[in-house]
Amino acid sequence: MQLTRAGFLILLWLFVLAALRVVRSDLYAASGLRVSAPGFRRDKEKGRRGKAARQLVVTHGALAGTRISLEGRPILIGRADDSTLVLDDDYASTRHARLSLRGTDWYVEDLGSTNGTYLDRAKVTAPLRVPLGVPIRIGKTVIELRS
Amino acid sequence: MTTPVPTAGGSPGGASGPTSTAPNLQPPTRRNTELLLLAFAAFMVTLSLVLVEGNQEQAITMEVGYYGLAFLVLFGAAHLAVRRWAPYADPLILPCAALLNGLGLVMIHRIDLAKIESTLRRGKTVWEPEAPQQVVWTALGLVLFVAILLVVKNHRTLAKLGYTFGLAGLVALALPGILPAPLSRPVNGAKIWLQFGFASIQPGEFAKIMLMIFFASFLVAKRDLFTAAGRRFLGMDLPRARDLGPIIAAWLVSIGVLVLERDLGSSLLFFGIVLVMLYIATERAAWVVLGLSLFVGGCLVAYQLFSHVQIRVANWLHPLHDVYDKSLQVAQALFGLATGGLFGTGLGNGRPDLVPEAQTDYITAALGEELGFVGLAAILLLYGLLALRGLRSALAVRDSFGKLLGAGLSFAVCLQVFVVVGGVTTLIPVTGLTAPFLSKGGSSLLANYILIALLLRISDAARRPQPTSKPKRPPQPAIADQSTVMVERPS
Numbered sequence: 001m002q003l004t005r006a007g008f009l010i011l012l013w014l015f016v017l018a019a020l021r022v023v024r025s026d027l028y029a030a031s032g033l034r035v036s037a038p039g040f041r042r043d044k045e046k047g048r049r050g051k052a053a054r055q056l057v058v059t060h061g062a063l064a065g066t067r068i069s070l071e072g073r074p075i076l077i078g079r080a081d082d083s084t085l086v087l088d089d090d091y092a093s094t095r096h097a098r099l100s101l102r103g104t105d106w107y108v109e110d111l112g113s114t115n116g117t118y119l120d121r122a123k124v125t126a127p128l129r130v131p132l133g134v135p136i137r138i139g140k141t142v143i144e145l146r147s
Numbered sequence: 148m149t150t151p152v153p154t155a156g157g158s159p160g161g162a163s164g165p166t167s168t169a170p171n172l173q174p175p176t177r178r179n180t181e182l183l184l185l186a187f188a189a190f191m192v193t194l195s196l197v198l199v200e201g202n203q204e205q206a207i208t209m210e211v212g213y214y215g216l217a218f219l220v221l222f223g224a225a226h227l228a229v230r231r232w233a234p235y236a237d238p239l240i241l242p243c244a245a246l247l248n249g250l251g252l253v254m255i256h257r258i259d260l261a262k263i264e265s266t267l268r269r270g271k272t273v274w275e276p277e278a279p280q281q282v283v284w285t286a287l288g289l290v291l292f293v294a295i296l297l298v299v300k301n302h303r304t305l306a307k308l309g310y311t312f313g314l315a316g317l318v319a320l321a322l323p324g325i326l327p328a329p330l331s332r333p334v335n336g337a338k339i340w341l342q343f344g345f346a347s348i349q350p351g352e353f354a355k356i357m358l359m360i361f362f363a364s365f366l367v368a369k370r371d372l373f374t375a376a377g378r379r380f381l382g383m384d385l386p387r388a389r390d391l392g393p394i395i396a397a398w399l400v401s402i403g404v405l406v407l408e409r410d411l412g413s414s415l416l417f418f419g420i421v422l423v424m425l426y427i428a429t430e431r432a433a434w435v436v437l438g439l440s441l442f443v444g445g446c447l448v449a450y451q452l453f454s455h456v457q458i459r460v461a462n463w464l465h466p467l468h469d470v471y472d473k474s475l476q477v478a479q480a481l482f483g484l485a486t487g488g489l490f491g492t493g494l495g496n497g498r499p500d501l502v503p504e505a506q507t508d509y510i511t512a513a514l515g516e517e518l519g520f521v522g523l524a525a526i527l528l529l530y531g532l533l534a535l536r537g538l539r540s541a542l543a544v545r546d547s548f549g550k551l552l553g554a555g556l557s558f559a560v561c562l563q564v565f566v567v568v569g570g571v572t573t574l575i576p577v578t579g580l581t582a583p584f585l586s587k588g589g590s591s592l593l594a595n596y597i598l599i600a601l602l603l604r605i606s607d608a609a610r611r612p613q614p615t616s617k618p619k620r621p622p623q624p625a626i627a628d629q630s631t632v633m634v635e636r637p638s
Contacts, residue, residue, distance in 0.1 A: 004198055004201075004493065005490065005491065005493035005494075006490070008191075008194060008195065008198060008493075008494065008518075008522075009490065009491070009518065009519070009521050009522050009525070011191055011194065012191065012518070012522055012525040012526075013521075013525050015184070015187055015188065015191060015246060015525075015529075016525050016528045016529065016532070018184060018187065019184065019239050019242070019243065019529075019532050020532070022177070022180055022184075022238060022239055023239070023532070023535065023536070062370060062547050063545075063547060063550075065542075066542075066545060068545065071612075081301070081303055081546075084545065085545055086303075086545055086546040086547075088367050088368075088370070088546070088547045088548075
């Protein structure tokens, strides 16, 4: 009698704890995209190169705070629905800019946008290498790469 | 104590492999975690049913097992639909909803048993069980859940229908207040029901979701309007007076609901959601302060004008002032919770039927009595987890509309639970909302399954890897690092 009462409560809490374990397992993922535990990755990468860009962070604008983990695929930025970063910004074009990986470096190129893309203060006319932490300005949105 | 605790995402096969050099790594879908948790939930529900039947001295037959199995099959079907149409959706949302819904069903059945017994003893007409009806609603809710996953392939398509949803939501919200008596009969003072002979629905529950879709798309399109700086006052940027239109419109609607439909709960919920979505869209606390002062003003006026508001406030301040009539419900709920104490009386051992409407608005009091504080805390945590995962998906999704809608939907669950449980425990006046998934009530259940389906859709969009349009080039070293190779001219 008492056993079933306590047992049920324990099971109920076990369910909650099981759910919390799932929450914990992707606590460190910057966005929903990066899911593997970061511990493994950091150890492996340390040996090979010091600072590689691992994520793209939106620092200003409507989407501020959004992080996208970089996995080697090109990142499309613009108002089009299928962009990696979808902007709702009157100053951004449908297909505004692209970030792509060449070798170990990320390059930004403008895809013929109306208002242009700026790397720090320079207008992007040809593909430019993006160092870590340098702001890229697209309309009202500012993004940067971080390790 | 290592019962089925699923490991993180069923530890996906290739997750431990190299990552940055192998970008075609697929994130785990976590569907096996979801299935495991669903099975756990089905087990819990069956167990609780066994406990109820045992403690109520009913014969425990194989039938109980069949109910558990049917529960698992129903949610298994929903799980398969998620696997098929939203493979990267969040793995926790559906199991949490399933467990809450299952516990609610068991509690409604348990109250049925008590009511049947007490009506038999007093020689009245025998209480008609309400649990079977709720099971039908659950099945319908899951059908609707699958249908939404099937129809809404991408949540951004909803943004394009924003104004349509807004109009439909307003009509649905206003309908019961405007329609004449045979179609909308006041129940317990609130005029929020539409009667259709066989069933009655509460259109407000659906209006809530439609209006949230409208607000998300409206705020995304008109965000600048709300961030234009006005005068600075007490460290806050107050909006300009002419930008106040939308918030005043929302306030008028919520006051209209309060006056025409006499429904405090919907009014509070609606206005709360509007405020929070405005705050999320603009990040300006001024809107919340402004909205809250408007709301408090509205409440004070309503308190002066309406007797039903006065009664509720009196019941809140003095729950024991009229125990045999007006405050019977609040007082019995408090007595029930006190009887439950820390660990509860055990499922099927309490007297939750003493509280009027224990199966709808006061189901948390019934659960608190039989599961105690410990059990009720676990149930509240389940709601918290549900909202947490929704908010997390909203953070991770990459478009503003998805962010706003996801956050609004998750917050709606939180606010509703707060209003319900706060009312039952007399933290705030009772408002007459249903606890999502737990309470008896078809419309509420259907609407909440729609809400869950939308959240799963948003979380699927957030976690789904980006489709690669062109085939992967092998990574080549940077131009500067490439060595020069002498090639001999073919002669």
